[in-house]
Amino acid sequence: MSLKRGEGRSVSLTLRRSSALSASTSGFSRHQKKFPNGDTYTGGWRNGLPEGEGRYCWADGSTYEGGWKNGSKHGLGTYTWPNGACYKGEWQNGCMHGVGSFKSPDGTCYEGGWAHDLKQGLGKKVYANGDIYEGLWKAGKCEGPGRYRWKNRNEYDGEWKAGRMHGKGTLKWNTGDRYDGEFKNGQEDGIGIFTWADGSTYNGFWREGSKEGVGVYRPAPTDNKRATTPLERHTTQPAAAELAKASAEAEEEVEAERNVPSPRGGHTSDASADDVEEAPGRAAGRGDRAERVFVREYEAGRLMREDPISPEELEAVFGPFRRRADRAERRQRRRRRVANKLGETIYKGHRSYDLMLNLQLGIRHSSQQVAKEPPLKQLSDIHFQQKLKQFFPRDGSKATPPHPSMDFWWKDYCPMAFRQLREVFNIEAAEYMKSICGDQALRELPSPGKSGSVFFVSHDDKYMIKTMRKGEVKLLLELLPKYVAHVEKYPHTLLVKFFGLYRVIPENGSKVRFIVMNNVFQNALPISKQYDLKGSTQGRTSANDAPRPTMILKDLDLDIKIKLEEGWHDRLMDQLAADCALLEELRVMDYSLLLGVHYRSTGWMSSPPATDKEDEGDEDGDTPHAMGAGAILAQRSARQTTEGPESPQLQASPLRAAGSAALGSMALDADAEVEHFKRMQAAKEAELAAVRARIEAALGAGVSGKRLADLMSLAQFQMLSRDARAFRSPTVVLSMRPQRSVTMRPVAFSAGATDDISHSMGQQRTQLGMNVVGTALPADADSNATPEDVVLYFGIIDILQEYNMSKRLEHGYKSMFNDGRTISAVNPKTYSRRFQEFLENVFV
Structure with missing residues (x-):
């Protein structure tokens, strides 16, 4: 029997009714309890309720061992279900809440964030069939950036919404084909680049899983077959929406997760990943077109026409974009060298x-x-x-x-x-x-x-x-x-x-x-300020020089107070108490908290960006189409597993051979949620006008209206794809300032919050002390300084100083000239208490 959502509350009520069994109902003590329904409890007790550390055994075989607070599971603990499922991690008010790991009897396991018994935030899940998902979750479903890897080595790395591919991402097959672009409700929808294993590419628009409108096709240099039928390159790879059906989340696991609802109802299926078809878009032949480029126009996936593009047209349309991309890449390389x-x-x-x-x-x-x-x-x-x-x-x-x-x-x-x-x-x-x-x-x-x-x-x-x-x-x-x-x-x-x-x-x-x-500070963002904090004040200041990023400041130099993201303040204070208790027991003192502060307003790089003018004259770089990786579509498996597993849905209808939707109608689709539709409506008219002038200058006034319209569509597409290819990099995530509550505390799980930044920095789970988001407030209430968004890195260092005779003598000597409470050399108990009290005033 799995523990129900309200069971934690019923336990408290049972214990309240049974409090008469204890001779002492006030103050903390340790007790062994046996209840009329067969449940037993051994551990801390206060006011007739479990408190502190304890073990509770239910009559059905379920057990919980860990922290309690006011009769509810709270802190660190391990819950084991009768079927062998186990959760080990953080609890809050009787719910799985925080960071923890869940293991199911079928081998499925999840490690990461939880909120109110549901997967939330950054986490990694390994399915029973061998599939793996790493990324962000929301309310038990994949949401935000994440990577799903099928056991047959197909992979999607991109954005999710409600368990479906939605936003920007890359979908690739073990054959080497790939699709880079935008998705909507599990289908290719928006700007996309399809790259075949031989190097052929198609850059264009997609709508509901099908190519739509005008795009650019580049054959591979070794391409020697012609394929111009409407079914070209559409016979060997799966539709993107179908690939989701190749993995699944076991229902019994979901049931074991305290009745956490699984993402189903059209969002998942129970097919295996073994029988993935091949993606729509793979050609039986490609044509003798080495070193040539073509304009193609599609309607609902059907190829309507194809025309070659001359070198002059390529330079007029793509040249400025390519040179701009080259300059940006050189700036990045130069910054990496200068760092x-x-x-x-x-x-x-x-x-x-x-x-x-x-x-x-x-x-x-x-x-x-x-x-x-x-x-x-x-x-x-x-x-x-x-x-x-x-x-x-x-x-x-x-x-x-x-x-x-x-x-x-x-x-x-x-x-x-x-x-x-x-x-x-x-x-x-x-x-x-x-x-x-x-x-x-x-x-x-x-x-x-x-x-x-x-x-x-x-x-x-x-x-x-x-x-x-x-x-x-x-x-x-x-x-x-x-x-x-x-x-x-x-x-x-x-x-x-x-x-x-x-x-x-x-x-x-x-x-x-x-x-x-x-x-x-490993893998940290650029540290703006770093502090060594002990909680003492005697001599705890740095030199009078202006602070530098490499200078280690001390207690008296600290001029800010920090509000951590929701949920992280209590986690920090609880962990400080546990760590300091150990150090106190070991008779250790003189340790400190090393704190690194990154101010998000400074951005990723501290050095000023190079201007376009500085980079002009260097024209080396990729060909005009190289604005992102190639792309791939995915598909449906035919084989079903016996366990009936489910996974995040990538559902899409098959590619259609008929239908029509003009490029203009795509741009004006008010219901479209994929970002490129909105960006198209706000395209930079001045930049488009400059492109038009270059085309007319290069081709002359005799260029046909149809040809000019094609080339302008390609230019508009290039403008949009320029922004689309930046996908949730640390720089992008860092620019997403998290929401703040009315108390100025960053809102948990919001865009740009701790889980989001941790994922973009390559972490598999959130960790106290790494990429923790907060709001820095001026320590002086009368200061005119404004609150700033910060990312924090911290840890306790120098824990190998014993309170020995040398330190006792140091304390006695310095106390003759200073207040003994302000110097570093004090006994471990005093040091621990002062250290925690000081940090409580820093992290408010």
Whole structure:
């Protein structure tokens, strides 16, 4: 029996009636309860209701273990249904709400966002038949940008609405054909580019799954067959709308998801992905047209006429657009080159070159050794005491390769425990080695603190490598078991993520110890300001210089308060409490929150864009039609699965061989929702007039009215497609400012909010501390500064400072001259409380 939507409320009522069973109905305590209906509860109890951590077992076999608040499931918890289905993740007021994973008995699994028991926000779903969807969800259906991959390697990557392809996207087959363009209600509708596997392309308009109006056809250079019949290239690939029927979402899974409604009723079907037909648009032959271009006109998919385009006409229509695209691409390349990465690349002859080689050789060796070990169900005490040692002679050995560095000894601390941590953090061994030990060198950073440690960063900015003192290594090894348990329990932990602990002893050299950890600002937008926040005030200010993006500001420099997106403030405060409780238990202090702030008003790039004038004169580039990738259509499968699965619908009617709709009528279709119709009505008349003047100048006054109309239609099409090819890139998403509530808090799941940005940045799920959207308000209520949209990156760093005798003496000495409550060196309990109180005033 699956848990009903209102069952969480009925549990609370039952517990209220049964509160007399407890001798103490006020204050917190731990109890074991057995109810008349056979249910049992063990865990925290307050005022006659479950509170804190507890386990509830229903008589039908369902169980829940995790957090409770006022008698409802709240916080982190795991719910298991009698049929074996399981949800593990965040809860709010008795509902699956936040980030969590769901696994069905048939093998279907989903990991991502939830809201009120429905999939919401960024998530990934793997279907029982092998299909995969990664992207945004809304009310349990695919909505927004997302990628659907069929098990036969067909794929759609684009925008969705109510479970259907809708908006801009790319649909491609395992044959190599593809369609790039616009969709409406699961069908090709709008501007589209169809590219065949041999390189032939058709750029034009589509309406309800069929070609419509005037477009440009470019045969492949090797094309040597003629195909001009109305059925040309329409016999071997599926219609876009039909491909949806090749996958499905199991009904029993939906039922297990606490009666979450599945996207059905014309939106899905239960066909398998095995029998996908081939897309309409594939030619039996193409004609002897190498290096030639043609104007084609279609009505409802039927080819009405075809005329060649001369080189002069091509240049008049497409030349300016091509040159503009080339200039934009050169600007992007120049910006990428100019983008400075922090740190100094370690080259041969650099003071740290040998050390880098030793580190890379050792990590590669250790990773290969632990990869041979079988998976562990649970770490034991022995795993926290293991050490892997290896000698690396310069000339190599049976176990090690030859290398250009000096001989050295290598030690890997707790290799299996750190392998487990990397798995918890979804770090693959191959990706770990490639980032640190690949062909590209590490970069050495200037030391940002007083410790004197040396910092390195991987070429892709994913990993930070820090040299450590012996005392820090000892402390880390002592706290490692509790640290591992903590990060396994709290997937949104803000604590710095440790991936490996190593030591190098060069021949005739000193011991050098390293810790590999995450870079808080990995894959981040350009950071406008960064802060190191401890909650203390004594000496917590930077130099008087004007702030620079690379300058680390401190507590007294903070001049803003931040309102996080709806739902994220409570998540942050709860996680801070859990993380600080662990650090307090471990007697650790002097840690800080590293906060990076990206102001969305600055855009993606901080450098000013180059002007068109700067780029004039460089005419290299693609041919005029190269305004986007090629395109492909999709189709219907004939085979049905026995389970009756469903998936997001890509339903469309087959291509029709008859019917008519003029290009002009498409532009004036008031009901059309695809963006190009609206843009066509507002086309830039001045730009079109300039194109017309160029055509008349190139072809002379004798050009026919029909020919001029064709060429002007192509120019108009090119103007529209210029905007259409930008599809939900980080730059585009960043420009979508999220809605704000009346309290100035960004609205959850709105366009440009946390889930949207996280998806555009390549994340598989949202993560506290990465791409979190907020509103920055002036800290001074009397300030005239206006609220600004920001994207935040943050994490707790420097967690290896124990409150030892040295820190006690520091506290005593500094307290003689300053208020003891304002200095950093205080006992862990005081430090934890002050740290949380300070951040509560920052994140309001």
